[in-house]
Amino acid sequence: MHARWWLLASGSSQAGPEFGTGVTVGAADSGTGGAGTLRLRPPVHRVDRRAVTWWRTRILLAGAAPVIVLVVLGSLLSEARWWLMVPAVAVAVATAAAAAGMPMWWYRVHRWEVTGDAVYTRTGALWQEWRVAPLSRVQTVDSERGPLEQAFGLASVTVTTASAKGALTIPGLDHRRATDLVHALTEATQATPGDAT
Structure with a gap:
């Protein structure tokens, strides 16, 4: 099994706000290896079981x-x-x-997490992709619900970053949790100094 890591850039080391429905932007040490660097590690949250x-x-x-x-x-x-x-x-x-x-x-592989410093995702099947996007590099955060996702009460969150690799997507979230995540991430990125260009 092949896994690829994408570290977009280092971010700031400040804690962010608390996320709704049990999602919290943690303290700096939960996602960093110290002094402005991000530690590459697997994200902890699963997608919703309905996915x-x-x-x-x-x-x-x-x-x-x-x-x-x-x-x-x-x-x-x-x-x-x-x-x-x-x-x-x-x-x-x-x-x-x-x-x-x-x-x-896919349910076993797909993971996501947001800390005070970054957004972590793991996606894929045979070829897994692990990505880390510092909050200082986040440009936009969007939630999308297609007709089938709406039928299952799910939504996907897309985090657009200043990276040639493109946006990070967190699929298969409960639609209420996705909405809370979008609002909290927007607040956290606005409060995080950095260059999101």
């Missing part, structure tokens, strides 16, 4: 589309029926296997 069902539904919907197309074409084109039904069955089996296993694995 498993959300991911599973997304996989099933994505796999259902080609299966339906192949089955409809196979029923209309009798001379090519077997050439279309075999891939339809293969896609259906692959989709079912992915829906059964991948969401639980």
Whole structure:
């Protein structure tokens, strides 16, 4: 299994405000190795448990589309029926296997945390990506809820940073917790001196 760390820049060493719904921006020593440097370490919070069902539904919907197309074409084109039904069955089996296993694995891997200094994320499946974004480098914080996320009461938080690597995304959060996280992160970054350019 391959893991990549991305440390965007060092940030300030001050404590931030308390987050709602049990999320706290901790003291400097919880995310730093001392004197303005960030210690690379795994984040501690899991995504919401409902994210498993959300991911599973997304996989099933994505796999259902080609299966339906192949089955409809196979029923209309009798001379090519077997050439279309075999891939339809293969896609259906692959989709079912992915829906059964991948969401639980993603739930075990995906982690996030916010301290007084930085936002930590870990995402991925076989190739895991660990990222640390100092609060001094955060430019914007947004919450997004697609139709499927709304159906499951979830939201994703996107933290845009002054980094060529791009934004950090924390998917699969309870929508109330995501809202509290956006407000608290916005307050914490406004109170953190630094260069978010």
